Amino acid sequence: MDKKFKEEFFKNYRYHLTLKQMRTIFGLCSEIAKKFGIDREEAREALKLNFCELKQIPYFSCSPYEFDALGYEDAKEFIEYLNSKV
Numbered sequence: 001m002d003k004k005f006k007e008e009f010f011k012n013y014r015y016h017l018t019l020k021q022m023r024t025i026f027g028l029c030s031e032i033a034k035k036f037g038i039d040r041e042e043a044r045e046a047l048k049l050n051f052c053e054l055k056q057i058p059y060f061s062c063s064p065y066e067f068d069a070l071g072y073e074d075a076k077e078f079i080e081y082l083n084s085k086v
């Protein structure tokens with residue numbers, strides 16, 4: 001590979017969220033769901049949609065194994081957002 005290709009690739013590469021971040025997101029969504037007395041999946045979907053709208057980013061998966069997984073940095077922000085809702 002040439003140097004220019006590598007630089008472009010890594011400049012545009014988005015590291016996926018980690019397993020620890022995924023577990024944190026699921027745990028926080030469970031806490032929020034309990035707080036409001038709603039289903040965990042319903043809460044997570046609503047929170048994801050609201051976060052996407054606020055950040056102006058496309059819909060994402062909370063699993064690092066999915067193609068449309070949330071990026072590492074966005075996951076940090078999403079966790080902060082969820083912490084503000086607990």
